[in-house]
Structures are given as C-alpha cells and as structure tokens.
Amino acid sequence: MSANPQPQGSSKLLGRLRLKQFELIKGVSEGLSFRQLADQMALSQPAISKMAREMEDTLGAAVFERRRDGVSLTPFGDSLTHDARLIVNKLARLESELTELRRNPIRTLRAGAPSYTGMSLLSRPVALIAARHQQAHVEIIDGIAVRLFDMLMAGELDFVIGSLPDRNLTDDEAALLHVEVLYPDELRFVAHPDTIETGRPVPIEDLLQYAWVMPSKDSLVRNALRTALLKLRLPVPPATVESSPPFIGAVVAEQPGFIGLLRSDSAAYLAQRLSLTLLDVSPRIPLPPVAIFRLRDSEPSDLAVELFALVRESVQTLFRD
Numbered sequence: 001m002s003a004n005p006q007p008q009g010s011s012k013l014l015g016r017l018r019l020k021q022f023e024l025i026k027g028v029s030e031g032l033s034f035r036q037l038a039d040q041m042a043l044s045q046p047a048i049s050k051m052a053r054e055m056e057d058t059l060g061a062a063v064f065e066r067r068r069d070g071v072s073l074t075p076f077g078d079s080l081t082h083d084a085r086l087i088v089n090k091l092a093r094l095e096s097e098l099t100e101l102r103r104n105p106i107r108t109l110r111a112g113a114p115s116y117t118g119m120s121l122l123s124r125p126v127a128l129i130a131a132r133h134q135q136a137h138v139e140i141i142d143g144i145a146v147r148l149f150d151m152l153m154a155g156e157l158d159f160v161i162g163s164l165p166d167r168n169l170t171d172d173e174a175a176l177l178h179v180e181v182l183y184p185d186e187l188r189f190v191a192h193p194d195t196i197e198t199g200r201p202v203p204i205e206d207l208l209q210y211a212w213v214m215p216s217k218d219s220l221v222r223n224a225l226r227t228a229l230l231k232l233r234l235p236v237p238p239a240t241v242e243s244s245p246p247f248i249g250a251v252v253a254e255q256p257g258f259i260g261l262l263r264s265d266s267a268a269y270l271a272q273r274l275s276l277t278l279l280d281v282s283p284r285i286p287l288p289p290v291a292i293f294r295l296r297d298s299e300p301s302d303l304a305v306e307l308f309a310l311v312r313e314s315v316q317t318l319f320r321d
Helices: 010-016 019-029 034-040 045-059 075-079 081-103 115-132 145-153 171-176 204-209 220-231 245-254 264-274 302-318
Strands: 064-067 070-073 109-112 138-141 159-162 177-191 211-214 239-242 258-263 277-279 286-295
Touching (some): 019 034, 019 081, 034 045, 081 145, 109 145, 115 159, 115 258, 115 302, 177 220, 245 258, 245 264
Antiparallel strands (some): 177 277
C-alpha cells in the first residue's frame, strides 16, 4: 500500500466510505483499541479490522498503524481526525434533533459564549429571536474560551462569540475558521461615582490605593492585568472580592472605594445598568479581539444570520458612548 494518499473521485468516496469508518478514526484518536471499539460498536474485532482495511483501500493510504501493543493513527490518519470528529458529532446531534425537526423546520441554534459576553451582547438578540420565532430554540453554552473553541472544532456548536483561547492556533486550525471581528477588546475599570474624580485620564498606579473586585486569578483578565503591571514594575493588587462579572458590578455599585476589573463588554453593560463610572485609565491594556467564530465549511443557517445582525447592532449600542 502506498504511504501517500492518491486522489480519488468524490463519487467513489461517497459510495464506499461509511460512517462507522469515521467512528474508527475518532475512537483511535481518543486512545481506544480495535478491541475496545468492537465492544463499543457491537461488532467483532475481525469486522473492525476489515472495515479499517477497506477504508485504507478506498483512500489509497495507510490510516492506522498497527502494533502489538495496540493501534494508532498514521500522520495521514491524524490529518483526518478533525473531519471524522466533525462528521460523527454532527450526525449524532442531527439524530437527537430529528424528532424536533419533524415538528419544527427551524433548527436548534447552539452558540458558545463566555458569561460576560452572553450577558452583554447576546441577551437582547436572543430575546428578539425568541419573540420573532416562537418555535425556535436557542441554546447558549457558557464556558471558558478553550472549552468553547474545542466544542466548535468538534461540530458541537454552530458558532462562538468571544475571543480565541489563550494559546497559539495551528495552521490547520486557523484554516478551518471563519472569523468576523466585532471589536478590539481591552481591560476596563469601573468604580462607584463617588470613588474617584472623573473627566481626566487616571494613571493605573493611582488605582492601587483602592480595594479591587476582580474575576478569578486564572482568568484572561487577571493574567492581562498581572502582565501589564509587572512590565510597569508596579505591584499586583490582591483581590478583595473575587467573583463573576455581574457580582463584580453589583459590589462596586454598592459602596465607594472599590475598583472593578472587567472586559470592555461587561464593563459597558454594567456601567449603563448600575450607574457605574467607566474610568479612562492609562496605559490601555489590550485583550484579544471579540469575534464571531464559525467553521469555514459550515454555512450559517438563516436563524444564525439573523442573530449575527442583531449582535452587530448590540455592539453598536453597547459602545455608543
């Protein structure tokens, strides 16, 4: 068998490849042996081995590396992992939605967004979608960027609104993504109106005398603050209160003397609703931009396109000032 894949006609692939063969790739990529996959798929081990050989014959390349102690993917097989997971996960999701689809032609929309972005950018668009399409079902998955990105790449989400995970993307991952930047992000500082004089830029060192209300220490926001202060040779303030964005805003609004640390979307959202002061702090501390991320080979549904338009309107309203 040739080590290099030979191009095959699409009709041949469509006629000969089977879903269970993609399940094999997915399972082996997750560390399962052929024996374990045989048990999981209710097949015999010889049937699994035959299925693997037939797939390799169809593709014209070795997909699995067979060893005495188990099986792994060849480099070519590893390059198929993303597509295999995407196909298996999307079909599993479609199967779970078939009953609902028969009753309602509008499919469920599954989006990922960190809590602060979901609160500030998606609450109004989702409410409008629900009012316009009473049979529509929108599910917003809350989570950190790494988890949401992995779910998107696995086909478990239609799109993610947020920032990329705090790690470098591979060339292969970047090639799979369609990215629409909504706005450049940065750290924002909020305070009770009686805490500090406004109308002028505030050096960040002037804020160190106050008590700080911040997100968790391992968050992107805290890491960005820590890095910026260390570069400025300034001490890193401890968190007097540590919580989620809504609670940060609520604490700051209750009493003068606190500085709340937030991303720009949640800071603007909470400042408008809780009458907080958005401080003009120097230097500016940038964060990765907030964007709509979806897989390039997956066209958005009409419902998603409508939601994207409403999200763009939310961005303009949120940062109008």
